[in-house]
Every structure is written in C-alpha cells, then in structure tokens.
Amino acid sequence: MHEPDPATIRAAAAGDRRAFETLVREHQEIVVRFVRHLVGDSHAEDVAQETFLRVHKKLGTFGFRCRFSTWLLQIARNAAVDELRRSARRDRLALVAPPPAPPSAPDVRAELRAALASLSPTIVEALVLVEVFGFGYEDAGRTLGVPTGTVKSRVFQARRKLHEWQAAGETGGRAGGSTW
Amino acid sequence: MTCEAVQASLSAVADGEPPELAPAELDEHVRSCPACRSFDERMHEVRQLLRFEPLGDIPDLAPAVLARLPDRGRRSWRAGVAAAVVGAVAGASFVGIGRDPATVAAADLPERVVDVQPAVTTLSARLVVDAGDHRWTGTFAYEAPESLAVVLRDTEGELLATVADEGSWWTAGPVRCRPSGSTGCAPDRLEAVEDRPPFADDAPVPLELVAPVDSLARSAELEQLPERDGAVGVRVTAAQVAGLLEGIDPTGALRPVHPSDPVDLWLDSASLVPVDVVVTASELPERARWAAAEGLTDAPGDQVLRIRLDDLVVDGDLPPGAFPRRPAGAEIRDGGFDDGDVPEMVPVPGDLPEGLQAGRAGMVGDVGIRTWADGRAWLAIRATEEWAGEQLFGGLGDFVVPVHLGAAGQAYASADGTRIALRTADLDIVVQGSIGPDALRRVAASLGVVGVPVDKGWATSEVAGLADARSRAPDLLVADDVDGFDGPAVRIGPDEVTLRYTGPGSRMFLLVRSDDAQLAPPLDADVTAVPVRGVTGRWSPGTGDLEWVEAGHARALRSPTLTLTELLDIAEQLRPA
Numbered sequence: 001m002h003e004p005d006p007a008t009i010r011a012a013a014a015g016d017r018r019a020f021e022t023l024v025r026e027h028q029e030i031v032v033r034f035v036r037h038l039v040g041d042s043h044a045e046d047v048a049q050e051t052f053l054r055v056h057k058k059l060g061t062f063g064f065r066c067r068f069s070t071w072l073l074q075i076a077r078n079a080a081v082d083e084l085r086r087s088a089r090r091d092r093l094a095l096v097a098p099p100p101a102p103p104s105a106p107d108v109r110a111e112l113r114a115a116l117a118s119l120s121p122t123i124v125e126a127l128v129l130v131e132v133f134g135f136g137y138e139d140a141g142r143t144l145g146v147p148t149g150t151v152k153s154r155v156f157q158a159r160r161k162l163h164e165w166q167a168a169g170e171t172g173g174r175a176g177g178s179t180w
Numbered sequence: 181m182t183c184e185a186v187q188a189s190l191s192a193v194a195d196g197e198p199p200e201l202a203p204a205e206l207d208e209h210v211r212s213c214p215a216c217r218s219f220d221e222r223m224h225e226v227r228q229l230l231r232f233e234p235l236g237d238i239p240d241l242a243p244a245v246l247a248r249l250p251d252r253g254r255r256s257w258r259a260g261v262a263a264a265v266v267g268a269v270a271g272a273s274f275v276g277i278g279r280d281p282a283t284v285a286a287a288d289l290p291e292r293v294v295d296v297q298p299a300v301t302t303l304s305a306r307l308v309v310d311a312g313d314h315r316w317t318g319t320f321a322y323e324a325p326e327s328l329a330v331v332l333r334d335t336e337g338e339l340l341a342t343v344a345d346e347g348s349w350w351t352a353g354p355v356r357c358r359p360s361g362s363t364g365c366a367p368d369r370l371e372a373v374e375d376r377p378p379f380a381d382d383a384p385v386p387l388e389l390v391a392p393v394d395s396l397a398r399s400a401e402l403e404q405l406p407e408r409d410g411a412v413g414v415r416v417t418a419a420q421v422a423g424l425l426e427g428i429d430p431t432g433a434l435r436p437v438h439p440s441d442p443v444d445l446w447l448d449s450a451s452l453v454p455v456d457v458v459v460t461a462s463e464l465p466e467r468a469r470w471a472a473a474e475g476l477t478d479a480p481g482d483q484v485l486r487i488r489l490d491d492l493v494v495d496g497d498l499p500p501g502a503f504p505r506r507p508a509g510a511e512i513r514d515g516g517f518d519d520g521d522v523p524e525m526v527p528v529p530g531d532l533p534e535g536l537q538a539g540r541a542g543m544v545g546d547v548g549i550r551t552w553a554d555g556r557a558w559l560a561i562r563a564t565e566e567w568a569g570e571q572l573f574g575g576l577g578d579f580v581v582p583v584h585l586g587a588a589g590q591a592y593a594s595a596d597g598t599r600i601a602l603r604t605a606d607l608d609i610v611v612q613g614s615i616g617p618d619a620l621r622r623v624a625a626s627l628g629v630v631g632v633p634v635d636k637g638w639a640t641s642e643v644a645g646l647a648d649a650r651s652r653a654p655d656l657l658v659a660d661d662v663d664g665f666d667g668p669a670v671r672i673g674p675d676e677v678t679l680r681y682t683g684p685g686s687r688m689f690l691l692v693r694s695d696d697a698q699l700a701p702p703l704d705a706d707v708t709a710v711p712v713r714g715v716t717g718r719w720s721p722g723t724g725d726l727e728w729v730e731a732g733h734a735r736a737l738r739s740p741t742l743t744l745t746e747l748l749d750i751a752e753q754l755r756p757a
Binding site for chain 1: 191519
C-alpha cells in the first residue's frame, strides 16, 4: 500500500478540497475492500463514505506518528464496527446462513463472499489485513489492538473455516467441476 | 504430527512467518495427506480471490463524500437519538433468558461476579428508587462495554439521570440543600461531555450497577440472606456499596446515607446484576449524632433508601432511544478523545485474557489509550511519552504498593488493586480494568517493557515496602490478620509510618505509627476516652480517629467509613510486624 505524499495530507488538512479529493480517490478502493468483508456489500459504500467524512474531520490531528494507511484503516474499522452495532441493535437476526449450493456452475467469488459473511468480523478483519493488504502479523496486531499470537490464530481459524465451508459444499453435491 | 498442527504451520508459512514444524516434515506429510493438501490449495485459492477482486466492483465515492462535507467554519451535525424516555418500558417482563438460576454460595460471590462479567452484553429494566418517602421511577439500560443509562423522574417531573454512550456523557439531577447555615440552594446540576475518553475518571460511568466488582472484592465472610426467587442476597454496609449508590445518586442529593448503614444487596442469580438494594438506618449512637447534624429524622431500622431493578431483561434487544440525548441547555465540555488516531505508543499485552476484544482506542492530547472488553469485563491501557512526573502517571492515589513483575521490572499497584502503573525508559503506562488484580498483573508483565523504580524526590518515593517500614520502626504493628482487607500499602513520611488497608467499596483504614511519644492535642470537640489494647485511648468521632500510645509511640487507626466498634475490633487483632 503506498503512502500518500505528506504535502497532500497537509494541504487537505488545511482545507484544500482538491487535495482531499485526491486522498479519497487514492484510498477508496482499499477502504471499500476492507469494510465490505465486515459489513457486507450493501453497507460497504455507506461505511466507506462515513470513513472519509471522519478522516476529513480528523485530518488536522494526523501527526505523522504512524503510516497514513494504518490510521485510515483504524478509522475504517471503527466505522464498520459502529455500523455493525447499529445493525445489531436494529435487527438481531441479521446473521447470514450459508446459502444452498447453486445447481449451475458455481460462482466461486460469490461463494467466498457468503462464506466470509458467516464468519465473525474479528477473524475476517485479521484475514483481510493479512491477505488483501499484506500486513505482517505484528502490524496487523498493532492496528487491531491484539497480540501477534492472536492475529496468527485468527488468520488460521479463518482459513480452516473457509476450508470446511468448501468441503461441505463439495460433499453437498455441487454440480460442475471442483475448483481444485 | 496432527493435521491441525500441520495446517497451522502451513498457514504461518504462507504469511512468511516461522512455522512450528520443519519444512521437510511439512512437505512429507502433505505429500501423503489429501486433507492437508486440500487445505493448502484452498488457502491459496482464497488468497488469489481476495487479492485480485475486479476493479469494476468499486464505485467512485469522491463526489458523494465531497458533497457531504460541512461548509467551512461550521461543525457538521452528529446524528442524534430520540428524546428522553420517561416512565416504564412497555412489554417484556421476564428475568434472564432461558437460564436456570444456579445456587450461588455467598463465599464464592466475589470471584463469581468477576468471572460472570462476559456473560452480559445488554441489560434493560424498570428502575424504582425510594429515598425516604420520595419515589423516583424510570429506566435502566446497559450495552457492553460502557454504554449505560439511568433515567429517573419523581412525581413532579424532576429529572435525575446519568447517560453514557460511546463518546457522549451527561448527568443531571437535583442538588441537595443543607438544612442549616446555607444562603440558598445551588441550581440543579446538568453537565455534559463530548468526545469522552473510554473509562475516563472525570466523567464516570457507574459500572458497579451492572457488575458489583468493587463492592464485593476483598470481602470478608459475607452474610447470606434467606433465599429469594431468582436472586441471591448478602448483608453488607453502605460503605461497601458506595460505588453502586453513587451510580444512582452521585451527589447524595436524594438521601444521605451513613457508611455503617446495613444494606441488603440482592443480585440476579444468573447474571449477578444487582436487582434490589435496601439501605436501613443503623443503630449506632454515632449514626444518630450524624443524622442529627444532617437534619435527618431517621430512627434506627427505618428504610433509608431502596433501589429496585424490575423486569430485568438480560441480553435482550434494547428499546429505541435507550440512551437518550442530553437535555438542552447543558454546557458541553470537550473530553478531548480522538478515536481516529492510532495510539501507536501504547503497548499491546502479549498475555491478553481470553475473550477480550479490542474496543475504542485513540488519543487524548499526548496520552494514548487502548481498550478491550468482553461483555462487562474491561481492560484499558494508557501511555504517554510526555509525563512531567512528581507522582505516578495514572491516578493511583497517594498509597501504592510496589509490585515486582519479574523480567518486566518494577511496577506499582493502587491500594484497591484496580490499577497498575509502570515507568519505563520512554513511557509512563497505566493498566486498569475490571478483570481482577492477578489478571492486571499478568497483563502489565506482558507488555514487552521494563518498569523502573520512581525517581527520588517524587511524592511516590515515600512509598515503601513493609520491610523498609519495619527497619524504620522496629515496634511497627500490622493488621494483616484482619479479614476483609488487602494491604498494606506503605508510606514512610518524615515523622511517621502509615499503612493503608483497603476493603471493598469505600471501606478502608490507615494504621499510623508516629515518631512522637505523645498524642497531639485533639481536633474534635466530641473526643471520648476508650480502652484500647490495655491502655486508655481516645476516639474522635468527627474525624474517625482512634488514637493511643503503645511502646513509647503514638498510634492511630483512622477511617472515614468504619465505625468505632469495627476499629476497636481491628485494634484487638494488631500484631508486631
């Protein structure tokens, strides 16, 4: 993940809208990719927008003490967690049940999405930071506020569950070729 | 070599981290194990799918975000919550959800209250408070870890409330008029804080109402009350449940309560949430004297204050508007919490208790905060590089107990065991939480830092261990055998040695040994002579001081919350250090 030019950050913090727009465009993909695994596709854009609004508000306090991307993902994570709590208050039955295997050729991407949606957000966020953003266990731990060992075990847990999910789909008699 | 162990190592290797098993062993196993081969292939498939999502899926958010930015110079509105809830919560009237009340022995209660904290994520109840003849009714709501609402009104519509939700906190209520000598009553209080840091001391959230951890910690043998449906009861004193009472009545405006007043404390059997707290006037003459001075007309045995949570629902849905927005007209203080800023300098414990999840984290000025919670259980670590010194960072109070953490060096615990402070080469750190003193110590020892002793010349340097106190005062007496108190925390001053013993809630006493051979002139007009340890001592009821001379030195037992009877009882149990 590349670091933005400090001059851009400072300009945006000083009120330069074009500089802020640059930051949004350069990082929106990262934010959406991260939060969609936590809140689902339908809420990902809203949460991403909320993230950038908060970034705008707090930009003046970004002291270059850490990487911009770490700071940004922390804000995104908080926004996603707030959304999850709001949804949980509104509708406690929001858990996604695994969908039945489709009879036609499988859409592996859609199945992976469904599988991730059924996992607890705490293990999804660890997997996403490590897999999608290439964080080491230590950096991921610092961002998420947990020990390195916990990151390692959560990433492993995510992989195990995704493997189980796939194996269950296979034995459930999915038509079409396997993905091996 | 189990498949699970192999797969764990494959997972680590895939991330460039060192595996538990040797690569050659892994290869050999995978070659002949279809299950592990399938795991490895699935892992890499997931990686490809996650890393290479089609770009077309992601829209351009920039126009929408820019359109929603506030106009320059104006703060954007924060989403508000519906108006204050008044009166009873409609509907639900069941206690707990599908749980059999376990029989809880009173002796186990202090540990159980700590252990059962994770089991509760939400609470709601009707609240009824009887302060003498004055009745207040309203609602109680809680959402882990730190959102809580106590909202009460009396028959005239007067409001008494404390509400906290994320960074917002407000409190409102009447101010008590003192009966004599005052020129007038202060106006009702209404305070609000925005951007409140988590677990801030200066905008307190009364979590004792959801888990009476401090009220029962360090308890002596608890007197259990006869069984009641769905609740376990113990008899304690008002001093012990001070935190709980303050949760409802922070300034004592409703009803002043004497520390010695007996309290029947009833807890829901399954969740150990306090559901009924009954305070009655004690029979002690000093209580009668205090009541007269306060202008109260209580007779011994009268019910003074009663707090009831009716129709408690545990882990159910909270009604909308459960955490009402503050009333208009509050002066809003900025709590200074910035939750966008990663507090990188705050260390993360290597030994984090099972179940705790990371929560709010951020900065308040130069202080970084990280928090974790599991239901009602919480842990917070604050750290700063900019501490000016003179005393320990972290609000530990005047009395601390030095604690050695092995490889992690020197630390200091507060007298009640709920905070541990460390000073390292670069940072000042404080660890606090509701997980119990042993767990806090383990967390502090696993931060990957080494604590050093405080600088000479700091106020804290008067703090010492018992060994130092003994060498300073060979005739020192200690109260280590007294049930229901932890300690001592030791201070060695220029003329005296002070030992602080801490009980549950606000129960505590100081045991002082002075260099002087005689007692100082009394400060209290109501001084009486009492026999203490075979000599004639003196009792000052106004200041709570029991004083006598022993082995050629002046001694004292001082407490604002214990009675003369209790202090005399402690005096009989003192022994040489």
